Amino acid sequence: AQSVAQPEDQVNVAEGNPLTVKCTYSVSGNPYLFWYVQYPNRGLQFLLKYITGDNLVKGSYGFEAEFNKSQTSFHLKKPSALVSDSALYFCAVRDTGYQKVTFGTGTKLQVIP
Amino acid sequence: DTAVSQTPKYLVTQMGNDKSIKCEQNLGHDTMYWYKQDSKKFLKIMFSYNNKELIINETVPNRFSPKSPDKAHLNLHINSLELGDSAVYFCASSLLDSGAGVGYTFGSGTRLTVV
Numbered sequence: 136a137q138s139v140a141q142p143e144d145q146v147n148v149a150e151g152n153p154l155t156v157k158c159t160y161s162v163s164g165n166p167y168l169f170w171y172v173q174y175p176n177r178g179l180q181f182l183l184k185y186i187t188g189d190n191l192v193k194g195s196y197g198f199e200a201e202f203n204k205s206q207t208s209f210h211l212k213k214p215s216a217l218v219s220d221s222a223l224y225f226c227a228v229r230d231t232g233y234q235k236v237t238f239g240t241g242t243k244l245q246v247i248p
Numbered sequence: 249d250t251a252v253s254q255t256p257k258y259l260v261t262q263m264g265n266d267k268s269i270k271c272e273q274n275l276g277h278d279t280m281y282w283y284k285q286d287s288k289k290f291l292k293i294m295f296s297y298n299n300k301e302l303i304i305n306e307t308v309p310n311r312f313s314p315k316s317p318d319k320a321h322l323n324l325h326i327n328s329l330e331l332g333d334s335a336v337y338f339c340a341s342s343l344l345d346s347g348a349g350v351g352y353t354f355g356s357g358t359r360l361t362v363v
Contacts, residue, residue, distance in 0.1 A: 235296070
């Protein structure tokens with residue numbers, strides 16, 4: 136079985152400050168991990184993924200995520216938040232050898248001007 | 249434009265009716281998905297097809313029936329609509345994962361409201 140948890144329903148951060156959106160996962164094998172962003176009334180957009188290799192993954196719009204195997208986490212980060220980053224962020228996981236991707240419950244990011 | 253396109257974007261219908269949502273992708277992907285997003289924004293997989301073959305079929309009422317005439321299309325038909333079916337339905341596509349951990353491309357959603 137696989138699962139993913141996003142412990143924060145909402146994260147507020149001031150514009151220009153660093154942001155972190157948390158994600159932890161559970162798989163029986165090795166994980167494929169993803170972050171997606173959803174703007175209002177839009178579909179999800181792929182941001183970045185971790186498959187193997189370097190634990191720090193860089194993605195679109197200046198976002199990055201750090202894979203931590205010992206903590207089973209894959210937190211999304213950005214050094215300097217923009218108001219336009221305000222959106223709903225989903226973490227997702229897929230266990231290797233398993234076709235289904237499981238999405239987290241989403242975290243609403245609010246960047247305050 | 250290369251994309252996943254869904255029609256209609258909005259659908260308002262009465263309880264008991266039968267309706268269909270269409271999805272098409274021109275990305276050359278071989279796998280397509282239907283997800284349901286409820287009012288709390290939870291996303292749940294419903295179905296997945298690879299080259300017209302059903303590969304994921306979650307616990308979904310059998311009033312929901314997917315149809316994939318070819319690998320570029322995946323339609324969703326819903327019979328006897330109920331109030332609880334109101335949600336946003338997202339179509340997505342990808343290449344079947346061969347170990348690359350592919351990301352999905354989502355359509356912009358169909359907001360279904362059952363009254």
